[in-house]
Amino acid sequence: MAKGSIVAGCLAPHPPHLVYAENPPQNEPTSEGGWEQLRWGYERLRESLSKVDHDVLVILSPHWQTYVGTHFLGLPNFEDLSVDPIFPNLFRYSYNLDIDVELSKAIHDKAADAGLAVKMMENPDFRVDYGTITTGHMVNPAFDKPLVVISSNRSRHYYSVEVMQEMMMELGRATRAAILESGKKAVVLASNSLSHRHFTTESDVPEDMSKEHITSHAMHLWDMRIIDYMRTGQAQRIIDEMPEFTEQAIAESDGGGLTWLLSTLTVPSYPAILHGYGTIIGTGNAIVEWPCYLHEEV
């Protein structure tokens, strides 16, 4: 069997506003658009990924929050209606997605061997979280490639960012090893925002872009600092500064996705491609691609 590979790693945030603004047939609410900078960024990411052959998308979503270990969707198909509990006015999405259970189980087993607490999720009534669905939709709206969906273990809340990073670095290594052994070509996706301080009110027209901006200058500075590290191939500095970034920017990196992503890519020293940056209800969101296929043997 040919050696598998990670062909690209992506920061692919999941605010449901992006799906809402697209008006896809799967989503019940309709909009007049909005958040174009980010949606155009996703267009560029899709265009970029379309040029790279890949078999599976591996997503870690901060909105499948597990406190007891890391969990993996473990059935071949999930179909249901997803309603965002926080923005139900924007996101009521009928999903039908396939899971690469074989690869999920392989990552699960590698992580277990590494000492992590892991579990396969095999309850057919389980509703997939809206973070997974939003990222899945924005990267591949046809959902014609199978997914591996990994929960966000909240070790940062139980212990510290440092402990979270240790666990997510280990999970990233397990993920990479399982992909390489699988013979499959994978795109790995961390479904999280950067700075994560929300507005606490919503305009009458949610897509009114005259109301959209970062919540504070400090959040902007942190976002730009992290993006600069990404664009200049300084992923290790992101890891190093993750505790301060997570605390001071109330960053969604607390869910472990960004650390896990960088670990799957062996903490890349080559520059990432920034496809787009914008704010959503005050939070900072970047769409970033590490084009592994240009820098690694795939």
Next chain:
Amino acid sequence: MSNPILASYVVPVHPHPLLVPEQNEGWQRLRNAFDEAREQIAQSDADLMIIYSTTWPSIIGHQIQADPNPTWTLVDHDFHDLGSMDYSFRIDADFAEAWNEANHARGLQSRTVAYNGFPIDVGSVVALKLLNPDNAIPAVIVSSNVYANRAETTVLAKACLDVLGSTGKKAVAVTAMSMSNRMFTEFIDAADDKIHSLKDDEWNRKVLEFLEEGRLEDVAQLSRTIHQQIRVQKVVTFKPMWWLSAMNDNRNDLTGRVLAYEALHGAGGAVVHLDPTSNGMGDKEYDEDDVEVYHGERNVLDAEDSDEDNPKPSSDNGPALWDPVEGKGAVNTDSAPKPVGLYPHARRVGDLLYLSGVGPRQPGTNAIPGGPIRDGNGQPLEYDIKAQTRAVVENIARILEEAGSSMDKVVDVTSFLVDMDRDFGGYNEVWAETLGHYGPTRTTLAIRALPTPIAVEMKVIAKI
């Protein structure tokens, strides 16, 4: 009218007592306690069950479930292997809408949600399925707002009481919450379940001791400490006691009973019954302010309103306003802010004009350019001393103009600052740009407070 809450309950959020009570003796005791509470509620005259759930976080204020019949199947994100939870609930949608309106009237951000497939949270599902299995009593569910503080959570309860009062309904109040919420982070055998640590257990028992003594408000006012001591910093903090205490008029003399206290994968799960019958006690150990209307930050989208040239109107910047006193020599103008007492804007004596203390409040709106120095709860706020000082000078200019005087005729100024260390530099800079040009004498004093939430006031003597 007497308080319409017939009983209050604290119940745990995890699904074990609902789905697999037989797997652990403690889980079974929690289930038995749920059953006892259910029988108590069934025998009450309650028209409504109101649930505040910590497993339904919200961001845009609070959300209130308003689907008359939410029906779906819930699977817990962590404990999916314990089984699925089918639900079909009866919600009092009219009450939900009325509560939402009452929230708005008290200054809160909130909205109702009524969408097919909306995911009712696990805490609410467990509570409703075990306490109200036949939907004998209609329910209302409210979220726990991630960003809410004590004032907002307290006002949320008072708005709910407003609606209970206007509708004449009697209710049971339920908080779906853990005590200590640290679970084991690894998988354990059901038989091995226990409270995660001795510290968590000791704190849980102390909190339950308070509740058994009916000291609900004391527990509420200890919420921040409890959160720091035994709560993992998840999205939602230890807020439900703020809500539950306010629903009970912040009383400390309830009749409490702990029906069960057990571990749920390491977290503290308790079923507690709080009867409004007075136990004869009642002294409060703590005395945080009571709050009637929410004045907090909710205008972040309207950033342009914070511009000093376009301040947000407010009627809440301090004590009641008075019409300025008329009389011999009095000088008053509509273009200056109304006084906060019985005095004129200025008084003319001979060829001199004596101005009452002038602050930065804006005529008409009473808004404070640069922002107030504290919120309605007395909590300090960031403010712009230069914007406030400019507004003071502009108010002075308007009063002088009304009297036929002008800035270049100002003779002497006494300035009052509430924070000399912080503000003297900014104040002095604006002074140099404005009044300082004209060369009046000046004295600057540090004082403890002014009657309105402002940082600077000036007392002026000018020639006419």
